[in-house]
Amino acid sequence: MTATPAQRPSAAAVNKAINSLKEYFGSRLSTAEAVRHQYAHTLTWLPTQPADAVVFAETTDEVAKVVSACAEHRVPVIAFGTGTSLEGHVNAPLGGVTICLRDMKRIVSLHAEDLDATVEAGVTRTELNAHLRDTGLFFPIDPGADASLGGMAATRASGTNAVRYGTMKDNVLALTVVLANGEVIHTGTRARKSSAGYDLTRLLVGSEGTLGIITELTVRLAGIPEAISGGICPFASVASACEAVMMTIQMGIPIARIELLDEVQVRACNNYSKLGLPETPTLFVEFHGSTAGVAEQAEAFGAIAGEFGGGPFRWTTHPEERGALWQARHDAFWAAQSLRPGARAFSTDVCVPISRLAECVAETKADIEASGVIATVVGHVGDGNFHTLPLVDMDDPGDIARVEAFIGRLTERALAMGGTCSGEHGVGQGKMAYLPKEHDAGALDAMRAIKRALDPHNIMNPGKLVAI
Amino acid sequence: MTATPAQRPSAAAVNKAINSLKEYFGSRLSTAEAVRHQYAHTLTWLPTQPADAVVFAETTDEVAKVVSACAEHRVPVIAFGTGTSLEGHVNAPLGGVTICLRDMKRIVSLHAEDLDATVEAGVTRTELNAHLRDTGLFFPIDPGADASLGGMAATRASGTNAVRYGTMKDNVLALTVVLANGEVIHTGTRARKSSAGYDLTRLLVGSEGTLGIITELTVRLAGIPEAISGGICPFASVASACEAVMMTIQMGIPIARIELLDEVQVRACNNYSKLGLPETPTLFVEFHGSTAGVAEQAEAFGAIAGEFGGGPFRWTTHPEERGALWQARHDAFWAAQSLRPGARAFSTDVCVPISRLAECVAETKADIEASGVIATVVGHVGDGNFHTLPLVDMDDPGDIARVEAFIGRLTERALAMGGTCSGEHGVGQGKMAYLPKEHDAGALDAMRAIKRALDPHNIMNPGKLVAI
Known part of the structure; x- marks a missing residue:
């Protein structure tokens, strides 16, 4: 590819x-x-x-x-x-x-009163959050890894909180960027909104180093909610779990996190993180708000889950219990990998309109079974975004080919449902082949014209995204 | 200009x-x-x-x-x-x-279950909301005028709800666009997030017809909240009103609307919309949520307003009372115009980080008084965005020059505070002179390179934004 x-x-x-x-x-x-x-x-x-x-x-x-x-x-x-x-x-x-x-680890400035911070590109999300300790603020975007904020902006990353707080697209206010000619430019301001010219910030977010190198960024921060409650809810099938998610979103419950783990992933997490959960499709959820608000949200979610046969829904406001659950969720990649000793886990993702989620996940599960691929399903399902983590024996060309074909079918399925070939991982080299299936030729030509305009000698991360 | x-x-x-x-x-x-x-x-x-x-x-x-x-x-x-x-x-x-x-008035599709709709560019915001009647959904972006959704996307418009629901940047998922060569392209998908290539959607939103013509757009919809309450709160000064706004935002109260009208604008609205309000700086606020949630928010806001000497804070969940107040707010432009018979009102806006709002508005008010300009101040202050509406005698070159100079100082003031020369009106011809003050030369060069790449013969709305 x-x-x-x-x-x-x-x-x-x-x-x-x-x-x-x-x-x-x-x-x-x-x-x-x-x-x-x-x-x-x-x-x-x-x-x-x-x-x-x-x-x-x-x-x-x-x-x-x-x-x-x-x-x-x-x-x-x-x-x-x-x-x-x-x-x-x-x-x-x-x-x-x-x-x-x-x-490049400097916290350049923190404007707590404006809920923003300017950091150098090498600061990671946990380093920023450690710096914010005692301010009452946090940076909500949390891809599984402790990625650098520059890299997260470059790949338009998101994570478990995106359903409530948005992705990097929504949380970057301004950038310092080195362009292909070595010139340093600044995009955006600390103002919350602007209609003063082309949105270079949003063009560069997700451009994967192909238009310029992000060296500093100003990000939005959020207030730590007065109350946080979290819980888990088992379901009989991924379809019923997804239907509960769809209803939760459609009802406008301002859920902060809603994550699906299929029964294979739950088993992996049980083994890896010693959880002892029933090995059935499970939603991990979290609510942010006032004390009364999170209770109200949890009650509304529990009722919806019950309608789709889910439960019992157990929730807690206890920080340590919540922390253990979310650590297990963040360790899902390593847990999946441990399912097949000697194999490597590869995470791939798609995103579909929420109304197609149950169908897309169920068809993908059936595909996994039919094709003999070993893979877990885990996802930020409140956005219609889910990952599969196929486990590949890198010494077996047949296994590699089987997984490549599976990822191809997964992508085609998501696109046919009005979705995208990459919810949050980016294109890089691995998903270049799918861009022409998602975007029409004119749109790709426009992307290439922009690439040529800003990088006429094709030196910025060449051979990625829309290679010219 | x-x-x-x-x-x-x-x-x-x-x-x-x-x-x-x-x-x-x-x-x-x-x-x-x-x-x-x-x-x-x-x-x-x-x-x-x-x-x-x-x-x-x-x-x-x-x-x-x-x-x-x-x-x-x-x-x-x-x-x-x-x-x-x-x-x-x-x-x-x-x-x-x-x-x-x-x-171009067709509602192309409505996916209520995905909270999105695809419409042709000529559909106005009130037409879309009329179509959504009985769905439990609404489209939240509301510039003062009943603008077309295509035009709102092209100028990156926002309005009173942006503090809670974002601007057009945040609420457009996908576009159909005619490029300068006559080719039709589609950008984005109905998926809620994607990292599959350059964000052409966000590049075209706010490009003011200079890169392509938006003919269709897919927009996010929001659920009509279970409860809405609104109210008004008078203050002794614009500075104290702004300080209450800053605290409200910093406390993370999920306010849906928070609008400032200075005493001149309140007087104009009293005359024009027969309101009978005390003629002092006033905040118009609105809360969206559950019944318990809006009560909690209103109580928290009332306490903050009191800390800054504001009040009495009167709020209501009665739709007709709320409707009359917000109609008066939306008629502010016409009300301002009625203050000076024979003159025309011109609305200009800037946006600053919220921590500088009180200072920026107070200095602007002082400037209005010192320079002899007749102008009201009215703003979407939860975003740090405010408008002034100078009243100009178009037959008096001295008056025009005075107002032009005032707008120049207003812009310089906002930029010096880390803000932007246009929060939501766009650049067009009127703000072209300010772009080089806001963006560094390299950023403007990058904008021009993009313009040349997508419109090599400079036929798309030439002489606007970054004219080449």
């Missing part, structure tokens, strides 16, 4: 770019094979394609310095945050220079 | 484009002077600049037909919805063809 449409630069060009950076960066530039491999390796079955060098930048100006040097010699530049991307975003199919942003 | 950087096409080119459309469109194409003027006229002090012809399109394909003909002859194309824009968006500084979308 990898596309390498452009030419690898000459070794001479690459050497010139690297040599021009060596003196300044010293030991913060590495061409060691182990380092080059490490910074191209992610949780994907795509082969690792290392860059020619890895530079550890500490400031926006240093990122600009690297991009300028690479632009001069037409050498690719790949941004790296924490390496938790799932679709080969940090591979270097044409070589070039990987810029690791992990050391 | 008008910019006309490109050349007007030759009369021969314009005639060829118009003649190529005459046979098909018949009486739906007009070159009558009165019609040409009518479809360039808006609520702005910019001079009316009529197009050479106005075409009344009824389908996306017809819009594509007009754009194709104009593209062939390099003739400008200007989209027109209801003509309620405020910054000269529908002027035709280089002539060309105005495409009026007012007859």
Whole structure:
């Protein structure tokens, strides 16, 4: 599924770019094979394609310095945050220079009174939340991994709270970006809304480093709710669980999290996180609000669950009990992986209109059974978004082919239901083949025209998203 | 403030484009002077600049037909919805063809179970809400005018509900767009989230017809809350009213509307809408939620208002009383205009981080008094967004100059506080001069590169936003 449409630069060009950076960066530039491999390796079955060098930048100006040097010699530049991307975003199919942003850790400013913070791209979501301790605020977007906020913006990430708080698209107010010519620009302001020009912020969020490198971002924060309650509710089938989700959303219950784990995933979590849950499709839910509000929401949800044969619905406001459940949910990937020793779990996701959720999940479960794939289903179902985690024996080409075909059918199914081939993981290399199935040719041409306009020499993370 | 950087096409080119459309469109194409003027006229002090012809399109394909003909002859194309824009968006500084979308009135689909609807661009917000009657759903975005949804998307409009429900940026899921080459593309899907490629939807929302013409859009709908309560609360000063707003937002009260009217605007509304309110700065508020929830919110707001010397806070769940108040709020523009017979009211807006709101409004009020401008202040203050409505004697060049200078200072003040030169009205012609003060040169260059990439012959609403 990898596309390498452009030419690898000459070794001479690459050497010139690297040599021009060596003196300044010293030991913060590495061409060691182990380092080059490490910074191209992610949780994907795509082969690792290392860059020619890895530079550890500490400031926006240093990122600009690297991009300028690479632009001069037409050498690719790949941004790296924490390496938790799932679709080969940090591979270097044409070589070039990987810029690791992990050391850009400054909290630039915190405006608690405006519910926003400006951070450097390498700050992770848990680091930001640790910084916010004692402010009464939190940053709600929580992909499974402790990803960097720059990487989360670049891939338009979301997570379990998105049904209530939105995705990175909704929670980034402003960006500092290094463009392909090495120029530093700022997009957006700290104002909550604006109609002053093209929305460069939203164009760059989800652009996966192909239009520019995000070095700083201003994100919205949320107040920690007065009360939080959470609970779990078992169902007889994934279809009935999904129908309860659909009704919950349609009734307008302002649920903060509503996650589906199928019976295979529950079994995996029981084993991995020692939960002791009944091994049946289960919803994990959480409510945020006033004390009276969360009780009201939980009661309304419990009634809906009951209508669809779910229950018993057990909920608690006790922080430790809730914490254990959500830790288990966040560990779902590792739990799934433990189901098949020697195999690797690969997470893929789609998103459909909520009315098609039950149908899409049920058909996908049937497909898993019929095709002999071993996979769990787990999802942010309040958005119509769900993941499957197929377990692949990487030494068995037949197994790999079976899983690839399954993911192809999953994507076609979601698209046929009015959905998208990627709810929150991005395109990278892994989902490039599906973009022409989702977008019409004119829309893809428009994306390519924008790519060419902002990156005329195709040096920004080439071979990803809409490769030109 | 008008910019006309490109050349007007030759009369021969314009005639060829118009003649190529005459046979098909018949009486739906007009070159009558009165019609040409009518479809360039808006609520702005910019001079009316009529197009050479106005075409009344009824389908996306017809819009594509007009754009194709104009593209062939390099003739400008200007989209027109209801003509309620405020910054000269529908002027035709280089002539060309105005495409009026007012007859594109179809509700293409309604998916109540997914809380979305797809409509043609000419459907207005009240028409959509009338269609939604009996579904339990509503479309929350409400600029003062009954604008077309296509125009609202094109200008990234918002309104009184944005503090709770977001702006058009947040409520458009998918678009059908005619590009500069006449090609029809679709952006987005009905899925609630996606990370499958560049966010063309968000790029086109707010692009003011300069990158393409929106002919259909899929919008999010909201459930009508179980309970709605609304009320008004007078304050001794705009500063104390704004401080109460800031605290309300910072406390996380999920307020649905919180609008400031200064004492001048209250007086105007008293006269125009026969309200009988005390003529002092006043907040109009509304709460959406469960019956218990809205009572809880109203109580919390009342306590905050009291802390800042506001009150008495009177609130009601009675629909007719609420309706009369909000009608008066929506009529604020006309009420302001009635304050100075013979003068015209012009609405301009800025938006600042909420922590700077009190300061920005107070300084603006002081500026109004010091400069002898007659103007009201009214705003969607929960977002940090407020309008001033200067009343201008259009026969007095001194008055016009005074108001222009005032708007310049207002904009500089908002930008200096980390805000934006336009919260919700867009750029058009009127705010072009302020974009270089808000965005750095590299960001404007990126906008122009995108404009050139998608509209290489500069025919889409030329001379607006970032004219090339």
